Amino acid sequence: MNAGSGRIGLGSFVRNGEGWPRPGSAKIWFKRGVLWLLAAIVVGSAVWLLMPPSQGNVAQTQPVRLALASIDPAAPASASDTSSAIQAAGLDGLRISSQTWRRGGLGAKALVTFTVRNDNDYAVRDVEIVCAFTRRDGSHLTDRSRVLADIVGMKSRKTFARIPVGFVNVNADQAKCSLVTARRA
Missing domain, CATH: 1.20.5 (Single alpha-helices involved in coiled-coils or other helix-helix interfaces)
Incomplete structure (x- = not known):
C-alpha cells in the first residue's frame, strides 16, 4: 500500500516521480x-x-544666524545700496502671524503653512523665509530657505498653504520660520 507518502516534505527536490536529487x-x-x-x-x-x-561628525551645533545690514539714512546711496534699502524696508511691517508644518513626500519633505501679515503702506513681493528645524530636545538640526514670488498687498495678510521648503531630517520635530528679506512690489 503505497499512498505516495514518499514525496511528502521533499519539496522542490522531487520532480515528476524522481526520488532524491x-x-x-x-x-x-x-x-x-x-x-x-x-x-x-x-x-x-x-x-x-x-x-x-567622511569628514567626521560635521553636524552643526549652532543655528545659522542671519543678519540684515543697518541702513544709515544720512549716508549717500548708490545703486547697490538702494536695492538693499528696499529689501530691508520691507521687513519693518512684515511678520509671520501663524505657522504650522507637516511632512510630505514619504516623510522626507517639510510642508510649511504660514500667514504673512503686511502692515506697510506698500505691497511686497519676493518674500524669503528661513525655517529652522530642531529635535524634540531642542537641539538644532538644519535650516531651509525658500523665496516666495507672490505679492502680499499693503495692509493685508496672505496665507501660504503647504509650501515645500526642502528635505528635512527624520528626527525633526519642530520648525520655526522667520522672514529674511522682501522687496517692494
Missing part, C-alpha cells in the same frame, strides 16, 4: 553560492571605493 547537485549549488558571494564582495568593494571620504 542527484549526488552532484550539491556541488553545483555550492559553486553558484560561491560565485554570488564573490559578486557581492566585488560590488560592495566598488561602492565603498567610490564613496567620498
